[in-house]
Amino acid sequence: MDPTKLSLPSDANASGRDLGDEELEMLREVIRSGHLSSTNGAAVPALEKEFAAHHGVPHAVAVSSGSGAVQTAVACLDPSPGDEIITTSITDMGAIAAILYQGAIPIFADVDPRTCNVTCDAIERRLSKHTRAIVVTHLFGNPCDMDPIVELAKRHGLPIIEDCAQAFLSTYKGRLVGTLGDIGCFSFQQGKHMTSGEGGMVLTRDKDLARRAFLFVNKAWGYGDATPDHYFLAPNFRLTELQGAVLRAQLRKLESVVARRRASARKMDELLRDLTVAEPPSTTPNGTHVYWKYCLRMNPERLSVDVQAFGNFLKARGVFCVPRYIQKPAFECQVIRDRVTFGKSRWPWEGAHMAGRDPVEYRRDDYPGTYEALARAMVLPWNERYEDEHLSGIAAVLHDAEKALRKGAL
Ligand SMILES: Cc1ncc(COP(=O)(O)O)c(C=O)c1O
Numbered sequence: 101m102d103p104t105k106l107s108l109p110s111d112a113n114a115s116g117r118d119l120g121d122e123e124l125e126m127l128r129e130v131i132r133s134g135h136l137s138s139t140n141g142a143a144v145p146a147l148e149k150e151f152a153a154h155h156g157v158p159h160a161v162a163v164s165s166g167s168g169a170v171q172t173a174v175a176c177l178d179p180s181p182g183d184e185i186i187t188t189s190i191t192d193m194g195a196i197a198a199i200l201y202q203g204a205i206p207i208f209a210d211v212d213p214r215t216c217n218v219t220c221d222a223i224e225r226r227l228s229k230h231t232r233a234i235v236v237t238h239l240f241g242n243p244c245d246m247d248p249i250v251e252l253a254k255r256h257g258l259p260i261i262e263d264c265a266q267a268f269l270s271t272y273k274g275r276l277v278g279t280l281g282d283i284g285c286f287s288f289q290q291g292k293h294m295t296s297g298e299g300g301m302v303l304t305r306d307k308d309l310a311r312r313a314f315l316f317v318n319k320a321w322g323y324g325d326a327t328p329d330h331y332f333l334a335p336n337f338r339l340t341e342l343q344g345a346v347l348r349a350q351l352r353k354l355e356s357v358v359a360r361r362r363a364s365a366r367k368m369d370e371l372l373r374d375l376t377v378a379e380p381p382s383t384t385p386n387g388t389h390v391y392w393k394y395c396l397r398m399n400p401e402r403l404s405v406d407v408q409a410f411g412n413f414l415k416a417r418g419v420f421c422v423p424r425y426i427q428k429p430a431f432e433c434q435v436i437r438d439r440v441t442f443g444k445s446r447w448p449w450e451g452a453h454m455a456g457r458d459p460v461e462y463r464r465d466d467y468p469g470t471y472e473a474l475a476r477a478m479v480l481p482w483n484e485r486y487e488d489e490h491l492s493g494i495a496a497v498l499h500d501a502e503k504a505l506r507k508g509a510l
Contacts, residue, residue, distance in 0.1 A: 106418030109485035126345035143344030159310030166287020167194025169300035183232035188218035220248035238267035266392035296343035371495035431462035
C-alpha cells in the first residue's frame, strides 16, 4: 500500500457506516415474523411514527427512495400538466425527474454561489402565473435561508417542498428542516446520514397531504375504506419491512451521527484556517450545517488553480473528492436539454396544454450563481467515523496540494 495515500472511512462499506447488532436484532424480528411487506407490517408503521415524532410533526409516510419521496410530495399537490414547479439548478436528478413524472415543468432558480443553495430572490424571479409549488434543497446539509422563502410562498399562496435528502437534523432558527415548509422529503440511500441502502420518507403536519401521500405510495388503493378503489394514478413506492427494521435502528443513531459529523467539520475548519486556495463551507446565518459532504469553495482569484488538477492531486493521495459536484447545472443534462421524456413527445414541455403559452427555456445568462458555485466547488467526502488522524491527514493533503500549486507543480 502507498504510505502517502490516506485510508479514510467510506460510506460505501462497513468502514464508514454505523450498521451493526442493533440493525441485525431488528431484522431478526422481522424475518422471524415471516411478514416482509409494509402492508399490514409492524416495522414501517413504527418507523413512520418514530421519524415523525423525532421531527415533532404528526405525519410521516415511508417511500422506496428519496426520488420517490419528492415525487410523492409533488403528487400530493396534484399539479396539472404544464404547471411549473420552481426548483434549484444544483440538485440530484432524481428530484427533478420527480417533477416531470407528475407532469409538471421544472423551472430552475439560481443559487447563492457561496452556499450553492437556492435563494428567495432567484425564486421570485422565476415566478409566473403557472407556478404551482416551490422545491428547496438544503444542499450538502446546510439549510436554505428559509424565512424569506416562506414569506414569499405565503404571499403567493404556494406550497413549499423541502428536499432534506442531504440535511438530516439540520436546523434553521432552531427548527428542523423538513418542518419549515409544507412537505419534507428525505433519502435513505447508502451514502446518507441514515440508510437502508435505498429508501425515503415524506413528512408533513397536514392530515390531507399525509393521506394523499399514503395513497400515492400504495397505488392509490384505499386500504381500510368501506368501499376501496384505486382512486387515482399512482405507483407502488412502498418500503419493505426489512428496510423499516434497519431504519428504526438507524434512527436511534442519527443524533450521534450528526453530532460526530459536525464536530469533525469544526475541527477541519480550524485545520484549514491558513489555507489560501480554498475556504471551508459556509453555514447559512441562524442555521446548523450537518455536513453530508464538506464542500470547499476554491479561491481561484487568490491562488490561480485548475480545479480538476487540484482534485486529481487529492484523489491520488486518497481523498476521493468531487470537483464541480454535479459537473453541470441540471438544465444542461441531456434529459432536460433534449427533453427526452415520453417517446418523442417532449411532454410536459410540449403538448396541447402548452397552447398559447411561451415555450419554457433555460437561459445560461440567468444562472451566474450556479456557474460560479460549480466552478468553485470541491466536494470532500465526509463521515461520522473520521478520527483526528483522518482529519489531520486530509488537511495535510490539502496543504501539500497548495504547496505544489505555489511551486507550479500542479
Ligand atoms: C438532494 C437530493 N434529492 C434527492 C435525491 C434522490 O434520492 P434517492 O437517491 O434516494 O432517490 C438525492 C440523492 O442523492 C439528493 O441528494
